[in-house]
Amino acid sequence: MANVQPLGDRVLLQPLEAEEKTKGGIIVPDSAKEKPQEGKVIAVGKGKVEDGKTVALEVKVGNRVLYGKYSGTEIRVDGEEMLIVKEEDILAIIKK
Template sequence: MTLVPLGDRVVLKQVEAEETTKSGIVLPGQAQEKPQQAEVVAVGPGGVVDGKEVKMEVAVGDKVIYSKYSGTEVKMDGTEYIIVKQNDILAIVK
């Protein structure tokens, strides 16, 4: 199965959380904060949202930073994805 987003939505695959800090301390699973960085897996076609034309500014394969409490989490084939609106994406990491 594949996810095909509609409108101005984007499907993201979250980057793995770091298991150690920069100083070498190993973090247990509960202490790990979910990263806000993800890879774009699929991009919707854009279109008209609230009477304004939306041009998609991200592409498949881009690494992005998204808002902390945005999106809908979906699990498919054992992989977790997040579906967000394009305006919930804050930056593209280059």
């Protein structure tokens, strides 16, 4: 598989299908003002550099996360649809 290493505070996500999401108990209401989506963290950047120190990301590879639907940039890696977002576009980690 092609290896995509996000830069800085970016994260590579694999969007999760609706079926998988309902199992997990997290549903986004149709009336939601800003619809978040669920995804899986495939790769993370090294973090943002602040005052010469690199601040590691809070999300880790394998985490399931909620992110803003209109965030990031879509790419296709080995036939799979993926998304590169900044960590600030990730709302929460879902633990099950």
